[in-house]
Amino acid sequence: MRPWIDRLHRAEDGLLACLLIVMIVLAGTQILMRNLFDSGFVWIDPLLRVMVLWLGLIGATVASRHNKHIRIDLLSRSFKRNTHRLIQSLVAQVSAWTCLVIAWFGMDWIRLDYDEAVTTFAGIPAWTVEIIVPLAFALIGLRYLVRSFRSAQLHLLHRKVVVRRAE
Numbered sequence: 033m034r035p036w037i038d039r040l041h042r043a044e045d046g047l048l049a050c051l052l053i054v055m056i057v058l059a060g061t062q063i064l065m066r067n068l069f070d071s072g073f074v075w076i077d078p079l080l081r082v083m084v085l086w087l088g089l090i091g092a093t094v095a096s097r098h099n100k101h102i103r104i105d106l107l108s109r110s111f112k113r114n115t116h117r118l119i120q121s122l123v124a125q126v127s128a129w130t131c132l133v134i135a136w137f138g139m140d141w142i143r144l145d146y147d148e149a150v151t152t153f154a155g156i157p158a159w160t161v162e163i164i165v166p167l168a169f170a171l172i173g174l175r176y177l178v179r180s181f182r183s184a185q186l187h188l189l190h191r192k193v194v195v196r197r198a199e
Contacts, residue, residue: 044094051087055080078153082161089168096172099179101127117183124180131173138166 058076065072095101111119142159144150150158 041097044090044097048087048090048094051083051090055083055087075154082152086164089164093168093171093175096175117186121180121183124176124183128173128176128180131169131176135166135170135173138162138169142166
């Protein structure tokens with residue numbers, strides 16, 4: 033299982049780097065074309081908007097891999113470590129199921145656009161551009177689901193150790 037996960041991480045990192053490089057080159061080209069030749073490519077601006085969406089969502093999957101998402105952590109110092117683990121598990125559960133619901137409805141959106149043959153700029157099928165939404169949210173949801181189970185497992189393991197010490 034681990035080699036598959038390592039390949040996924042490398043693919044995420046590689047795609048993130050490639051998207052960023054291509055975006056910089058395309059934006060720079062568009063700026064130069066507009067300033068030097070009073071022209072440009074019509075398709076670059078909508079493509080850059082799509083690439084920003086992809087970059088943001090792939091960046092979110094990488095952030096979820098490292099548990100570096102934005103969070104409000106006001107009370108974590110108020111609880112004991114084991115209680116904090118339980119709270120982390122519950123928060124991860126809510127995050128996971130929220131992301132999985134978004135992924136589910138994202139797939140409905142993709143199916144509708146596919147069935148209706150909706151197109152974007154340059155006649156590209158809309159579903160190919162939008163597919164990142166359910167994929168990214170499903171991956172983030174699965175990562176938080178796994179994190180939730182791990183936190184709960186640590187919480188229960190700690191409780192068993194504490195109970196045994198008390199006996």
